[in-house]
Amino acid sequence: MVKRTNRERRKGFTLLEVLLVCGILAVLAAVVLPNLMKMGDQAKNDLARSEVERNGNIAKGLERFNFECGRYPEKIEDLYRKPSYIEDESDGKTRWNGPYMDGEPAELKDPWGNQFNYNGEGRYNEAKYDLWSSGKNGKDERGGGDDIKNWRDK
Numbered sequence: 271m272v273k274r275t276n277r278e279r280r281k282g283f284t285l286l287e288v289l290l291v292c293g294i295l296a297v298l299a300a301v302v303l304p305n306l307m308k309m310g311d312q313a314k315n316d317l318a319r320s321e322v323e324r325n326g327n328i329a330k331g332l333e334r335f336n337f338e339c340g341r342y343p344e345k346i347e348d349l350y351r352k353p354s355y356i357e358d359e360s361d362g363k364t365r366w367n368g369p370y371m372d373g374e375p376a377e378l379k380d381p382w383g384n385q386f387n388y389n390g391e392g393r394y395n396e397a398k399y400d401l402w403s404s405g406k407n408g409k410d411e412r413g414g415g416d417d418i419k420n421w422r423d424k
Contacts, residue, residue: 314381331370
């Protein structure tokens with residue numbers, strides 16, 4: 271009769287080995303997941319910032335509106351439909367050559383699903399406009415808190 275050792279008889283993993291691997295995976299997940307979550311938040315912040323700053327899509331639409339109509343729109347929806355306060359020139363040429371943005375105004379949302387905030391009179395940006403996102407918390411803090419804005423604090 272041939273005697274087999276424990277090693278030759280064993281065909282699977284012991285409970286201790288399985289628990290050890292699970293523990294190692296749990297520690298790795300505890301370290302990696304928070305970093306991944308921060309990267310997602312940072313990506314949303316960067317995306318919102320790229321929309322409101324001067325080279326963003328909204329900013330380009332606002333600048334084209336200003337160039338053709340001689341002023342910034344009163345509300346952001348005016349980029350999509352000709353507003354009543356824009357009159358045609360005396361020779362019959364239309365000044366408003368929009369729409370200046372694709373889609374519908376309701377589709378214009380920040381990465382958190384909130385509408386962008388806009389002030390055409392430029393309270394913080396003199397001779398321009400104020401454009402900002404309410405940020406992750408969704409509360410309009412007029413550029414404070416976690417709001418992402420197109421002006422610098424003085």
